[in-house]
Amino acid sequence: MFEAVAFYLFAFLTIAMFFITVTTSQALYALSALAAGMIFISGFFFILGADFLGAVQIIVYTGAVMALYAFGMMFFDTTREVKEKKGNKFIVVGLATLSAVLVVAIFAAPMLSSNVLALYPAIEGAGNTQSVGLVLFTKYLIPFEVAAIMLLVAMVAGIVLAGKKMDLSLTLLNAEEIEQMDAEINKKVLS
Amino acid sequence: MEKYLYIALFAPLVSSLFSALFTATPKKQFVGIVASFLIFSAFVSSYILLGHIMDGGEPIHVEMMTWMATGNLYIPFGFVVDQISVTMMMVVTLVSTIVHIYSIGYMDHDKGFNRFFAWLSAFVFSMMILVMSDNYAGLFIGWEGVGLCSWGLIGFWFHKDIATWAANEAFIMNRIADLGMLIGLFLVYWNTGTLQYEGAFAAFAQLDTATLTWIGIFLFIGAMGKSAQFPLHTWLADAMEGPTPVSALIHAATMVTAGVYLVIRSNELYSLIPHVGLFIASLGAFVALFAASMALVNRDMKRIIAYSTLSQLGYMFAAAGLGAYWVALFHLMAHAFFKALLFLGAGNVMHAMHDELDPFKMGGLKKVMKWTWIMMTIASLALAGIFPFAGFFSKDTILEAAFAEHHMVIYGVLLFTAGLTAFYSFRLVALIFHGEERYKIFGIHPHEAYRFMLIAMSPLLILAMIAGVFQAPFFEMVEEILGAAEYHIHSHVTLWIMLVGTQIFVGLAILYAYKKYGTWSSVPDGSSKMENSFIYKLLYNQYYIPYAYEEYIVKPYNEISEILWTKVDQKIVDASVDGIAGFFYSAGENTRDMQSGNLSTMLKWMVAGIIILLSLAVVFGLAARYSGEIMAILSGLGV
Amino acid sequence: MEIGLNHYLILSTILFAIGLVGVMRRKNLLLLFFATEILLNSVNIAFAAISHYYGDLTGQMFAFFVIAIAASEVAVGLGLLIVWYKRHGTIDLESMTSMRG
Numbered sequence: 001m002f003e004a005v006a007f008y009l010f011a012f013l014t015i016a017m018f019f020i021t022v023t024t025s026q027a028l029y030a031l032s033a034l035a036a037g038m039i040f041i042s043g044f045f046f047i048l049g050a051d052f053l054g055a056v057q058i059i060v061y062t063g064a065v066m067a068l069y070a071f072g073m074m075f076f077d078t079t080r081e082v083k084e085k086k087g088n089k090f091i092v093v094g095l096a097t098l099s100a101v102l103v104v105a106i107f108a109a110p111m112l113s114s115n116v117l118a119l120y121p122a123i124e125g126a127g128n129t130q131s132v133g134l135v136l137f138t139k140y141l142i143p144f145e146v147a148a149i150m151l152l153v154a155m156v157a158g159i160v161l162a163g164k165k166m167d168l169s170l171t172l173l174n175a176e177e178i179e180q181m182d183a184e185i186n187k188k189v190l191s
Numbered sequence: 192m193e194k195y196l197y198i199a200l201f202a203p204l205v206s207s208l209f210s211a212l213f214t215a216t217p218k219k220q221f222v223g224i225v226a227s228f229l230i231f232s233a234f235v236s237s238y239i240l241l242g243h244i245m246d247g248g249e250p251i252h253v254e255m256m257t258w259m260a261t262g263n264l265y266i267p268f269g270f271v272v273d274q275i276s277v278t279m280m281m282v283v284t285l286v287s288t289i290v291h292i293y294s295i296g297y298m299d300h301d302k303g304f305n306r307f308f309a310w311l312s313a314f315v316f317s318m319m320i321l322v323m324s325d326n327y328a329g330l331f332i333g334w335e336g337v338g339l340c341s342w343g344l345i346g347f348w349f350h351k352d353i354a355t356w357a358a359n360e361a362f363i364m365n366r367i368a369d370l371g372m373l374i375g376l377f378l379v380y381w382n383t384g385t386l387q388y389e390g391a392f393a394a395f396a397q398l399d400t401a402t403l404t405w406i407g408i409f410l411f412i413g414a415m416g417k418s419a420q421f422p423l424h425t426w427l428a429d430a431m432e433g434p435t436p437v438s439a440l441i442h443a444a445t446m447v448t449a450g451v452y453l454v455i456r457s458n459e460l461y462s463l464i465p466h467v468g469l470f471i472a473s474l475g476a477f478v479a480l481f482a483a484s485m486a487l488v489n490r491d492m493k494r495i496i497a498y499s500t501l502s503q504l505g506y507m508f509a510a511a512g513l514g515a516y517w518v519a520l521f522h523l524m525a526h527a528f529f530k531a532l533l534f535l536g537a538g539n540v541m542h543a544m545h546d547e548l549d550p551f552k553m554g555g556l557k558k559v560m561k562w563t564w565i566m567m568t569i570a571s572l573a574l575a576g577i578f579p580f581a582g583f584f585s586k587d588t589i590l591e592a593a594f595a596e597h598h599m600v601i602y603g604v605l606l607f608t609a610g611l612t613a614f615y616s617f618r619l620v621a622l623i624f625h626g627e628e629r630y631k632i633f634g635i636h637p638h639e640a641y642r643f644m645l646i647a648m649s650p651l652l653i654l655a656m657i658a659g660v661f662q663a664p665f666f667e668m669v670e671e672i673l674g675a676a677e678y679h680i681h682s683h684v685t686l687w688i689m690l691v692g693t694q695i696f697v698g699l700a701i702l703y704a705y706k707k708y709g710t711w712s713s714v715p716d717g718s719s720k721m722e723n724s725f726i727y728k729l730l731y732n733q734y735y736i737p738y739a740y741e742e743y744i745v746k747p748y749n750e751i752s753e754i755l756w757t758k759v760d761q762k763i764v765d766a767s768v769d770g771i772a773g774f775f776y777s778a779g780e781n782t783r784d785m786q787s788g789n790l791s792t793m794l795k796w797m798v799a800g801i802i803i804l805l806s807l808a809v810v811f812g813l814a815a816r817y818s819g820e821i822m823a824i825l826s827g828l829g830v
Numbered sequence: 831m832e833i834g835l836n837h838y839l840i841l842s843t844i845l846f847a848i849g850l851v852g853v854m855r856r857k858n859l860l861l862l863f864f865a866t867e868i869l870l871n872s873v874n875i876a877f878a879a880i881s882h883y884y885g886d887l888t889g890q891m892f893a894f895f896v897i898a899i900a901a902s903e904v905a906v907g908l909g910l911l912i913v914w915y916k917r918h919g920t921i922d923l924e925s926m927t928s929m930r931g
Contacts, residue, residue, distance in 0.1 A: 007833045011841050018845055018868050022852030027860060034864050041871050044838070048882040050890050057874075060897050065867070065904050069860070072908040076860060076915055089855075095798045096850030102805035104843045104876070106812070135887045136894070143891075147898040154902030161909025788927035791862075795854050 003047060010043040027073060035066045051128045192243055192251050196272055199236035199280060200319050202229045203287075207312035210305055218304035223295035226308040230291050230315060234284035237277065244277045245668055252325060259328075266386055271325035274669045278520055279322035279452055282527045285650070286444040287315045292647035293535055294436040296640060297542065307347060307434070314340035318445050322452060327376050327386040330453070334372070334417065337446045338365045344441060345433040357429040364426040368416015375409030378402070392459040400464065407460055407467040410453060418450025418504045421478050425737050427501055431493040435538030438493060443500050443534050444527035451507040451523050458516045458673055465514070469598075472512025476593075476604040479505030481734075483611040487618070488730045490715075491548045492537050495619050499574065500530055502608060506589050509601060515592040516673040521665055522585035529573035529581055529655040535648050536567035540623055543637035544630060550619055551714045555628035559637045562645050564624045566652050571620050573655040575613035575697050584659035587693060594689065609693060610700040617704035626711045838879030845872030859914075859921040863907055870900045 017037035021030045038061040045054030136144055173181075206229035210222050244250070250273035259266040272280070291311060298304050317336025324330045338361075346358030380386055382402055383394035395403060414420070419427035430442050441447070454461060454471065461468050482501035489495045503526050510519035543560060544553060557564040573580035576587055586609065593602040630637065639645075721727055732738060785796055814821060849872055852865025874893045881889025915921050 004833050007837060011837075014841075015844055015848065018848045021864050021868065022848055022855065022861075027858065030861055030864055034867060037868070038871065041875060044841075044875050045878050048838075048878050050878045050881065050893075053874075053878055053890050053893055056894065056897060060901055061867070061871075065901060068904050068908055069863070072911065073860065075912055076921055092795070092851055092854045093847075095795065095802065096847040096854065099798055099802045099805065099850060100843045100846040102802060102809060103846065104839050106805060106808055131887060132890060132894075135891060140891050143895060147895055151898060151902050151905075154905040158905035158909040161906070162912045790923045790926055791854060791857060798850060798854060 006043070006047055010040050010047070013037075014040045014044075027076075031066065031069055031073065034069075035062050038062045038066070049128060052132045053128075192240065192248070192272075193253050195236040195239050196251055196253060196270060196323070199233045199240065199284065200270065200316075200323060202233040202236070203312045203315035203319060205229055207309050207316055210309035210312060213305040214303075214309055216305065218302070220295070222305045222308055223291070223298075226312050227288065227291040227295065230284065230288045230312065233315070233319070234281075234288045237280040237284045240272050241277050241281050244272065244274055245664065250274070254325075263384060264380070266326060266328045268329065269325040269387070270323040270329075271388070272323065274672045275452075275455060275520065276322045278524060278665075278669070280319065282448075282524050283315065283318050283322065283445050285654075286527055286531045287311070287318075287440055289531070289647050289651055290436045290440040290535070293439075293538070293644050294434075296644040296647075297436050297538055298434065299641075301434075303347065307344075310340055310343045310347065311437070311440070314344065314441060314446070318449075321449055325388055327379060327388070327391070330456075331372065331376060334413070334449065335369070337441070337449065338362060338369070338417075341365075341430070341441050341446055344437040345430045347434055347437065348432075351432065354432040357426070357432040361426040361430050364423050365416045368413050368423055371409045371411075371416070372413020375406055375411075375413060378406045378409060382406070388456065395460055395463060403460065403464050404467055407457075407464045410457060410460070411467065411471060414450030414453045414508075415474075416450070417453075418447050418508070419501055420450070420474060420504065420508065421481060422736070424478065424482070424501055425733070425740060428494045428497045428733070431491070431497050435493065435534060435541055438497070439531040439534030439538065442497060443530035447500060447504060448507070448523045448527065451504065451511060451519055454508065454511045455516045455520050455523075455673070458511075461511070462514060462674070468512045468514060470512070472509045472593075472598065472601055475505040475508030475510075475512055476601045476608075477505070478502070479509065479608045480604050480611070481505075483608045483615065485730055485733050486615040487611060488727055490551060490731075492540065492550050492619060492623070493534075493548060495550075495615060496530070496533055496537055499533075499612065499616065500526075502612060503530065503574070505608075506586060506605065509605060510589045510592055513592055513596050513598065513601070514674070515589065515596075517666060517669045518585070518588045518592050520669065520673065521662060522589060524665075525573070525581040525585040525655075525658045528651050528658055529570040532566055532648060532651040532655050533570040533574065535644075535651070536563050536570060539563040539640040539644070540567075542640055544635055547630070547633070547635065549714075550622035551629070551711070552633060553623045553630050554626040554711060555624070556630075556637060557624040558628075560624070560639050562639065564620075566645075566648060567624070568620055569652060570655050571616035573658075574616050575701060576609055576693070577613075577697060577701075578694060579656075579659055581655050581658035584662045587690065588662075590693065591686075591689070606693065606696070610696050613697040613700035614704045617701045618708050621705050621708035622711060625705070625709045629712070629714060632714070835879055835883040839876060842872045842876035842879070845875065848872075857923045859911055859923060862923070863904070863911075866903070867900060870896055 014037050017033045017040060020033035021037065024030050024033065039058060042054040042057040042062075045051070045057055206226040209229070210226050213219055213222050240251070250271060252271045253269065255268040255270065257265070258268045291308070294307060294311065298307050301307065314337060317333050317340055319333070321330055321333025321337060324333060342358045342362040345361055346355045348354045349358075376386065379391050382398055383391045385391055385394070416423045427442060427447065431438055433442075461471070479502045482498045482505060486495045486498035486502065489498065503522070507519045507522050507526070510516075510522060539560065540553070540556065540563060541548065543556070543563075547553070569580065573582040576582040590602060590605055590609070593605055715722060722731075729735070785792070787793075846869060849865050849868035852868060853862060856862040856865055874896055877889040877893040877896070879889075881887060881893075911921055918925060
């Protein structure tokens with residue numbers, strides 16, 4: 001009973017938050033609603049017994065990603081109202097619903113029709129975090145390391161892209177401008 | 192000996208390829224000289240091979256490489272030099288050597304000098320393949336090769352509409368006949384399982400007569416096309432649009448005799464089916480008379496000689512059809528010599544008269560063209576069969592063969608034709624070289640041909656005179672393979688009456704021709720009584736056969752094509768093809784908006800695409816899952 | 831009332847649809863990024879639910895990797911966004927038509 005109440009509550013909240021995210025014309029509202037939605041989703045994870053996943057959801061999404069977006073928004077002029085595209089809303093909604101139903105149908109159909117055997121069953125007597133750790137550092141070690149490298153690369157890329165001079169393209173500049181730029185850099189280094 | 196075989200076969204190919212290198216460049220004298228030299232080397236090789244065979248050597252049989260080997264079908268590039276093919280090789284290489292040398296002079300002022308030699312040598316190569324192949328497939332390749340080269344050479348002056356028309360006519364007529372030939376080849380393969388002469392001939396003996404008859408008929412249809420027998424004869428006269436050396440080589444001495452060669456080569460087949468042989472002989476006799484009658488009144492020098500060729504081919508088929516294969520082959524050889532000589536002489540006259548072809552506009556040329564006059568007169572004597580020239584030995588033997596076989600109708604027709612032959616030959620000689628100098632009206636100043644051209648022709652002249660002495664050795668050589676049917680008239684008296692009678696008949700025809708045309712003084716304008724007579728018109732219009740072909744075959748065919756073009760091709764085929772193209776064009780035109788560069792439009796399309804793909808996945812997934820049920824439903828529906 | 835796997839899957843479907851609507855409808859690139867986060871999260875819920883109901887940890891593993899990818903996507907995406915904004919002064923989708931065919 002408690003589970004059902006929690007599920008419906010979180011479901012309602014999540015849908016509402018995400019709905020606000022995609023419909024509001026204020027970027028700040030959207031950001032806040034998204035962050036709230038993320039936290040509510042972690043609620044589902046806790047209900048499902050995936051404690052570790054829920055914690056990660058809160059830390060990574062709500063903590064890191066949202067903070068990143070918040071910093072990103074500082075660069076942009078987000079105070080003015082976001083203009084939305086005028087278009088047929090039914091097409092958009094129809095397409096979205098249809099594809100979502102199809103995705104779920106495809107993934108759900110085999111599971112509903114046949115008994116899927118657990119490849120890595122939850123370990124008896126161990127908490128969720130321990131079992132996750134055991135699987136992650138044995139069977140999924142290589143994907144895990146690859147993911148780590150990917151994150152590192154993404155971090156470097158983020159720093160480089162957001163860094164100085166990236167808005168200039170050497171190929172788009174002509175020779176004099178490049179020389180002038182070089183001269184300025186040299187001056188700074190020398191002085 | 193094999194190396195001589197390869198030289199004889201491939202020297203013309205080398206010559207052709209060498210000349211072909213220069214086709215895009217202006218005239219180069221050395222191209223002609225090199226080509227002539229290479230063809231001459233082929234001639235020398237053939238001569239050595241002839242010596243080998245004459246000395247009783249074994250026929251040379253080589254298998255150069257495998258051509259086709261699929262399943263039971265095995266066709267090699269095999270070549271054989273036996274009594275028949277060595278004779279043909281001699282004829283081909285000798286005449287082509289002379290024609291090559293002659294052409295250096297004849298084509299002197301032509302822009303396509305180099306191209307001419309490329310085609311001419313290619314023709315010789317194809318002809319060598321035709322005569323030397325040891326199987327029907329190789330023969331067919333050569334057969335098509337000479338057809339192609341003939342097309343290229345008839346239409347050599349392609350800027351003239353009539354020349355291209357004649358080239359196409361010859362090509363198409365030959366295609367019709369080649370279909371028959373192909374069917375014949377298929378039948379041979381179908382029934383004997385091989386296309387090699389040896390294997391096929393050995394297997395023929397076991398086949399029933401009906402099958403053999405069909406094979407014989409279809410092969411002969413091919414021969415009819417290539418040798419321009421009735422009713423496929425019209426192309427030969429029109430082929431005279433080509434340069435004269437071409438007419439001499441292809442349309443007198445070599446290619447048109449390929450049909451005769453085919454019949455001689457397949458003698459073991461035709462010996463088994465004498466009724467087809469009789470048909471061939473009858474058709475030959477008919478064509479001999481038919482063509483000779485058209486030659487009587489024609490006013491085009493080259494066409495007269497072409498009809499004469501046709502007529503002589505009729506003689507050859509008559510002999511071959513009666514089983515006198517060696518006589519046919521001998522007449523083929525002798526005819527090649529004097530007919531090529533006649534054509535080359537006509538070429539000299541054409542050159543002198545600035546391409547004028549109407550003998551009525553010439554006359555009295557013997558003063559300026561003494562040597563040409565002598566050559567053409569002797570060639571005509573040989574053609575008429577006057578003792579002791581070549582034609583006497585070959586043609587009279589055909590008459591004797593017909594007599595000895597008791598085919599009196601054929602004999603009578605051929606004898607009568609011999610008289611006609613003499614008449615039209617000397618009508619031509621008389622009109623060109625005797626009488627008043629009518630060419631002066633047209634302001635032409637004739638001149639004799641180059642000396643080297645005349646010298647090049649001289650071997651033909653000598654052969655036209657003395658080829659008769661080869662009759663006995665030739666007979667000895669070929670009797671082994673073509674059967675020793677020597678045609679003896681039992682009574683010596685009958686033989687002498689026949690010989691002398693024929694000579695007198697022919698001689699009278701010659702005299703009559705001289706008397707009628709020797710002193711001709713005017714150019715006919717179509718007003719005389721003779722020119723308005725029905726027979727003259729009938730003959731002059733070639734029995735209205737070209738007209739009939741035009742009216743009853745070409746025009747209806749044209750109309751059907753027109754209907755198919757406008758109705759079927761444009762309305763159905765073109766429309767559907769255009770419709771498909773139009774559909775894609777309009778689809779592209781209408782979907783151009785997709786490429787607006789607007790990211791959110793693209794995202795929408797992406798989602799739409801995802802939906803389509805996912806739907807397909809669902810459909811196929813369901814189909815795979817319920818395949819058993821679907822099959823059951825389909826089988827229930829009777830699919 | 832028992833909450834089954836289907837409930838979660840339906841929830842996931844709804845969230846996925848919302849995300850797609852956002853992807854198609856948003857003109858501001860930043861908000862478009864938000865919509866992609868929604869898509870990823872909706873899938874994560876489905877993974878976690880399946881993992882739970884089948885007693886298999888693989889679903890959770892996938893959810894982890896999805897989170898990792900989302901994090902890197904945000905890092906790189908925001909970097910690019912900043913570069914674009916510096917150069918053009920706007921992050922409006924309408925201004926990005928250099929791919930016009």
